[in-house]
Amino acid sequence: MNLNEAQLLQAYRKMRQIRAFEDRVHDEFATGEIPGFVHLYAGEEASAVGFCMHLNDEDRIASTHRGHGHCIAKGVEIKGMMSEIYGRRNGTCAGKGGSMHIADLEKGMMGANGIVGAGPPLICGAGLAAKFRKNGGVAIAFVGDGGSNQGTTLESLNLATVWNLPCIFVAENNGYAESTGSKWSVSCENIADRAAAFGMPGVVVDGHDFFAVYEVAGEAIKRAREGGGPTLIECKLNRYYGHFEGDAQTYRGVDEVKKVKESKDCLMLFSKRVTEQGLLTQAQLDAIDKEVAAEIEASVAHAKSSAKPTSADLMTDVYVSYP
Amino acid sequence: MARELTFKDAINEALAQEMARDETVIAMGEDNVGGMGAEGEIDAWGGVLGVTKGLHAQVGDRIMDTPITESAFIGAAAGAAACGMRPVAELMFIDFMGVCFDQIFNQAAKFKYMFGGKAETPLVVRTMIGAGLRAASQHSQCLYPVFTHIPGLKVVIPSNPYDAKGLMIQSIRDNDPVIFCEHKSLYGLKGDVPEGSYAIPFNEANVVREGGDVTVVAMGMMVHKAMEAASALAKEGIQCEVIDPRTTSPLDLETIIESVENTGRLVVVDESNPRCSMAADISAQVTEQAFGSLRGPVKMVTAPHCPPPFSDVLEDLYIPSPEKIAEAVRALK
Numbered sequence: 001m002n003l004n005e006a007q008l009l010q011a012y013r014k015m016r017q018i019r020a021f022e023d024r025v026h027d028e029f030a031t032g033e034i035p036g037f038v039h040l041y042a043g044e045e046a047s048a049v050g051f052c053m054h055l056n057d058e059d060r061i062a063s064t065h066r067g068h069g070h071c072i073a074k075g076v077e078i079k080g081m082m083s084e085i086y087g088r089r090n091g092t093c094a095g096k097g098g099s100m101h102i103a104d105l106e107k108g109m110m111g112a113n114g115i116v117g118a119g120p121p122l123i124c125g126a127g128l129a130a131k132f133r134k135n136g137g138v139a140i141a142f143v144g145d146g147g148s149n150q151g152t153t154l155e156s157l158n159l160a161t162v163w164n165l166p167c168i169f170v171a172e173n174n175g176y177a178e179s180t181g182s183k184w185s186v187s188c189e190n191i192a193d194r195a196a197a198f199g200m201p202g203v204v205v206d207g208h209d210f211f212a213v214y215e216v217a218g219e220a221i222k223r224a225r226e227g228g229g230p231t232l233i234e235c236k237l238n239r240y241y242g243h244f245e246g247d248a249q250t251y252r253g254v255d256e257v258k259k260v261k262e263s264k265d266c267l268m269l270f271s272k273r274v275t276e277q278g279l280l281t282q283a284q285l286d287a288i289d290k291e292v293a294a295e296i297e298a299s300v301a302h303a304k305s306s307a308k309p310t311s312a313d314l315m316t317d318v319y320v321s322y323p
Numbered sequence: 324m325a326r327e328l329t330f331k332d333a334i335n336e337a338l339a340q341e342m343a344r345d346e347t348v349i350a351m352g353e354d355n356v357g358g359m360g361a362e363g364e365i366d367a368w369g370g371v372l373g374v375t376k377g378l379h380a381q382v383g384d385r386i387m388d389t390p391i392t393e394s395a396f397i398g399a400a401a402g403a404a405a406c407g408m409r410p411v412a413e414l415m416f417i418d419f420m421g422v423c424f425d426q427i428f429n430q431a432a433k434f435k436y437m438f439g440g441k442a443e444t445p446l447v448v449r450t451m452i453g454a455g456l457r458a459a460s461q462h463s464q465c466l467y468p469v470f471t472h473i474p475g476l477k478v479v480i481p482s483n484p485y486d487a488k489g490l491m492i493q494s495i496r497d498n499d500p501v502i503f504c505e506h507k508s509l510y511g512l513k514g515d516v517p518e519g520s521y522a523i524p525f526n527e528a529n530v531v532r533e534g535g536d537v538t539v540v541a542m543g544m545m546v547h548k549a550m551e552a553a554s555a556l557a558k559e560g561i562q563c564e565v566i567d568p569r570t571t572s573p574l575d576l577e578t579i580i581e582s583v584e585n586t587g588r589l590v591v592v593d594e595s596n597p598r599c600s601m602a603a604d605i606s607a608q609v610t611e612q613a614f615g616s617l618r619g620p621v622k623m624v625t626a627p628h629c630p631p632p633f634s635d636v637l638e639d640l641y642i643p644s645p646e647k648i649a650e651a652v653r654a655l656k
Contacts, residue, residue, distance in 0.1 A: 060402075060406060062402075091439070092439065093437060093438050093439035093441075094439030094440060095439070096436055096437060096438075096439050097437040097438060097439060101437040101438070103434075103437070103438040103441075103442070104438075104441070105405065105438070105441060105442055106441070110402065110405060110406075111434070111437070111438065113430075114429070115425055115429050115430075118398070118425060118426070118429065118430055120395075120398075121394055121395045121396075121397070121398020121399050121401070121402065121426055122398050122399070122401060122402030122405070122426075122430060123402060124395060124396075124398065124399035124402060125398065125399035125400060125401060125402020125403035125404070125405070125406065125408075125410070126402045126403065126405075126406045128349075128399055128402075128403045128408070129402070129403040129406035129407055129408045130406070132347075132349065132385075132403075132408060133407065139402075151394060152394045152395065152398065152425075152426075155392040155394050155395035156395045156398070156399075158390060158392060158395070159389070159390060159392055159395040159396060159399065162389075162390055163387070316440065317435050317436050317439065317440035318435065318436050318474050318475055319435065319475065319477075319499045320435065320443055320497075320498035320499050321497075321498065321499070322477075322499070322573055323525075323526045323573050
């Protein structure tokens with residue numbers, strides 16, 4: 001593992017930001033103040049951060065409906081995201097996207113996406129653009145176990161190999177496509193097993209373990225940057241909340257989430273490892289927790305006090321130019 | 324001396340000139356080059372009907388073959404457009420939109436709006452439309468009304484070689500996603516095309532023939548059917564003003580309404596099926612905005628509400644004919 005102290009602190013901060021953001025959105029959604037559909041990423045933080053720690057602003061990612069974590073990991077500003085989720089004019093997308101469409105192309109974040117499996121084709125295009133521009137960029141598509149079954153994903157795996165694109169496809173298998181178990185809906189034991197059929201390496205990794213994800217991601221990204229082509233990586237992990245906020249999750253086992261939280265929560269595993277190995281101190285982690293809590297608190301206050309769009313905003317930005 | 328080119332070669336020349344001018348312009352599609360992975364010659368096809376033939380020799384790898392995987396490569400073109408390229412992706416037949424439409428209407432068309440204005444998607448989707456080649460139900464439709472319906476998309480339907488070149492150049496330079504509809508029956512049509520580069524702005528209808536009695540709006544192949552009808556009607560003393568909108572989104576309604584204010588009569592000819600068609604759309608808009616100028620009902624001449632048939636007898640009945648157009652015009656006089 002080649003992470004220095006600053007990088008370790010950065011990784012922990014990002015994961016904590018995602019967790020605190022999602023926990024808070026969960027609480028705020030319950031008050032009825034947040035409109036629309038919200039899908040939370042809590043529990044899966046090690047995946048987004050483990051990959052995005054390797055990336056710069058030139059690199060692109062495409063996310064899913066469960067996109068907040070990927071946004072934060074890729075460097076999208078938290079205040080803007082919270083405002084967006086509240087439908088405010090100063091949100092990342094001016095209040096026109098909402099939770100399911102947060103994007104920030106300047107940060108290389110090509111959007112959360114309301115369509116399951118829509119990201120992989122777009123990421124083939126981002127990889128193609130990087131190849132033509134010869135900027136060494138890579139492009140990563142995150143999909144869920146549900147998205148892994150979409151034709152768009154399978155077509156993209158094929159195209160990425162045929163065109164030898166600098167793309168990585170990450171299947172975040174949290175066990176459920178909405179309420180349907182991936183043990184039932186995925187035709188093979190591991191989603192990553194499908195890589196063989198598309199002529200690329202396939203890797204399964206424990207998505208609760210940041211260090212394992214970081215390592216696997218690093219190898220795939222390095223290979224892609226060097227022209228070695230795409231990789232399919234499956235992160236096996238768990239989501240702590242429902243498919244969407246309001247999901248009673250009656251399809252899940254008794255104490256299922258509780259057991260995961262107690263045994264393999266990604267933040268817990270990370271803290272344990274870095275403190276036991278003397279890489280970071282508990283005091284350093286506690287300080288980050290405190291700072292992040294204040295940051296999230298401020299983002300909510302900022303969002304709630306921000307103005308909503310006006311009627312003048314309805315018809316802007318449909319086109320670059322239209323008579 | 325004017326130089327003649329076919330509709331097909333005019334599009335080819337537009338692509339070649341834009342690709343030479345701007346290296347972010349790339350082209351992709353099934354068999355756009357042809358012969359990849361085979362033992363014979365490269366550029367074997369240059370597109371299924373040869374529209375992109377010869378480009379590979381000029382631009383090399385910037386024109387790419389794709390597997391038959393419309394969702395992946397149309398989506399890749401959208402993604403590349405959002406990352407600073409100007410892709411021209413060929414959806415071989417518009418009928419194939421069914422296997423890739425999400426990437427067009429939920430992705431490319433919506434990036435700018437959903438992302439709060441902070442995205443540009445300069446994507447061109449070239450696609451073949453239209454009946455007449457006995458290609459049956461899944462290779463003969465005119466589905467441009469479906470694309471016209473979607474905010475965020477622009478839709479272009481050239482009817483002659485001059486317009487095909489100028490509108491293609493504009494489509495490539497435009498910063499919004501454009502659906503460029505090429506009527507397959509027009510590929511062999513010859514016409515004057517300047518050698519130099521020129522762009523025809525969107526939202527500028529072309530008054531193809533002036534006349535004071537009846538306004539006839541038609542697009543794509545239907546412009547030629549309307550012109551045939553207009554010639555026949557002129558012999559009967561009926562003067563048609565034939566207007567080719569050239570783009571259905573944006574739509575130059577102003578030119579159409581100005582004409583209707585003069586003629587008081589409107590026939591809209593559209594090769595697509597009638598329900599929610601361009602004919603229905605233009606009729607509704609003119610009725611709403613210029614009702615006072617109309618001296619009779621707006622007439623729609625469209626394909627019937629059935630899929631394009633295979634047998635020549637049936638397909639000939641399906642396609643709006645000059646006779647049917649003339650009949651509609653006469654009914655208004």
